[in-house]
Amino acid sequence: MRIILYSMCFFSSFLHAHVLRGRKIFGNLVAFTKIYEYNESVIMDNWILKSANTLVNEQQQERTIAPDEVKVKVAYVLASNFDAVLYSGDGGARYPKTIGRFAVGRVTEAGAECYGLERNARVLLKPTRPCGRCLSCKTGREEECSSVAIAGRDFDGFLRDFVVCKYDEVTELPDSVNDIEALCTEAVALAESIYDRLELPAGSRVAVIGCNFAGNILAQVLQYHKLIPIVIDNSPVALEKARACGIYYSFAADEELMSNLNDATSGQLCDAAVYTTCSRLDPALTMRVLAEGKCAVLSGFAPINFNIPARELCDKNATLTSIMTGYGYTTTAINLLVHDAVNTDVFEKEILTEFDPNIIYKSLNDVTVTRKGKMTIFKLII
Numbered sequence: 493m494r495i496i497l498y499s500m501c502f503f504s505s506f507l508h509a510h511v512l513r514g515r516k517i518f519g520n521l522v523a524f525t526k527i528y529e530y531n532e533s534v535i536m537d538n539w540i541l542k543s544a545n546t547l548v549n550e551q552q553q554e555r556t557i558a559p560d561e562v563k564v565k566v567a568y569v570l571a572s573n574f575d576a577v578l579y580s581g582d583g584g585a586r587y588p589k590t591i592g593r594f595a596v597g598r599v600t601e602a603g604a605e606c607y608g609l610e611r612n613a614r615v616l617l618k619p620t621r622p623c624g625r626c627l628s629c630k631t632g633r634e635e636e637c638s639s640v641a642i643a644g645r646d647f648d649g650f651l652r653d654f655v656v657c658k659y660d661e662v663t664e665l666p667d668s669v670n671d672i673e674a675l676c677t678e679a680v681a682l683a684e685s686i687y688d689r690l691e692l693p694a695g696s697r698v699a700v701i702g703c704n705f706a707g708n709i710l711a712q713v714l715q716y717h718k719l720i721p722i723v724i725d726n727s728p729v730a731l732e733k734a735r736a737c738g739i740y741y742s743f744a745a746d747e748e749l750m751s752n753l754n755d756a757t758s759g760q761l762c763d764a765a766v767y768t769t770c771s772r773l774d775p776a777l778t779m780r781v782l783a784e785g786k787c788a789v790l791s792g793f794a795p796i797n798f799n800i801p802a803r804e805l806c807d808k809n810a811t812l813t814s815i816m817t818g819y820g821y822t823t824t825a826i827n828l829l830v831h832d833a834v835n836t837d838v839f840e841k842e843i844l845t846e847f848d849p850n851i852i853y854k855s856l857n858d859v860t861v862t863r864k865g866k867m868t869i870f871k872l873i874i
């Protein structure tokens with residue numbers, strides 16, 4: 493009996509997950525689809541991560557909005573490494589949670605107390621929120637929250653047709669920042685947060701180890717602030733993209749790296765080193781490229797486990813910090829995008845209207861698939 497029940501549950505979620513979007517692909521399920529067709533207009537997507545590797549599409553509950561809430565029709569969601577790590581079970585998600593950290597949409601309803609936001613406003617759904625529980629949050633200093641909540645991990649993310657949230661959990665987008673550029677906001681905010689934390693004077697040299705999407709944007713933001721980024725990656729494509737963005741120093745992580753680095757820094761090595769966690773390059777590089785007594789930063793959108801060589805960290809008398817969100821820097825990041833401080837054209841874009849996110853996240857987790865600097869974007873339809 494239990495087995496039958498389980499298989500019915502599985503079959504039901506399978507229908508939810510695949511039939512509505514994938515009718516063309518699953519042509520042999522047309523007969524079953526007809527059962528759902530009469531009320532298709534009220535069925536709205538909501539991709540919920542139930543447990544590791546179990547992402548199912550379930551109908552979203554409609555609810556009326558409070559006076560300080562907005563209802564946002566989600567337009568685009570970026571499939572990120574962060575979501576993929578959550579999907580794999582390694583990212584510490586508190587199941588069940590709707591997946592999707594980076595999204596933009598349109599306001600379809602705004603409550604009476606949503607100051608400055610009106611219907612049809614184009615908005616970024618903020619990917620981070622104050623935790624509400626730490627000392628800073630409890631004493632009215634949410635901007636200093638020590639345990640920032642992240643969409644998809646700590647609260648429901650945005651891979652769904654509609655989001656109802658507080659009006660200050662979205663930010664209106666200026667006309668000059670299009671939807672796809674806006675999906676880069678958190679990466680720019682993360683970079684800005686790192687720049688701010690390093691407090692380095694102009695002309696300082698910063699190694700950026702791993703130059704995928706987040707690493708490339710970081711190098712561009714550092715350069716905008718008159719620091720000198722030195723990009724290190726093993727992918728010729730990623731290095732070429734960095735050069736196309738005007739980054740002067742871009743080196744392969746090979747046996748010539750240290751001699752290249754000595755040339756670039758007149759033998760002084762770097763004033764800071766940022767290791768992007770999804771790069772899968774040797775973390776020991778972070779200490780190796782660093783001058784004595786400087787700061788090593790772990791950063792990026794993939795909170796995966798790896799080993800840091802402690803002896804090399806101690807030998808260099810280095811400080812180690814991690815910065816994994818752009819919390820507090822969203823407005824600054826949007827301003828940088830308005831001023832074209834970051835070139836996002838360099839990233840190849842893949843916009844999917846028919847998709848099974850399970851396949852996309854599995855592919856993002858596949859280390860054998862090279863996808864340096866590619867943005868895979870889900871376009872929601874309703």
Ligand SMILES: [Zn+2]
Nearest residue numbers: 623626629637
């Ligand atoms: Zn807090």
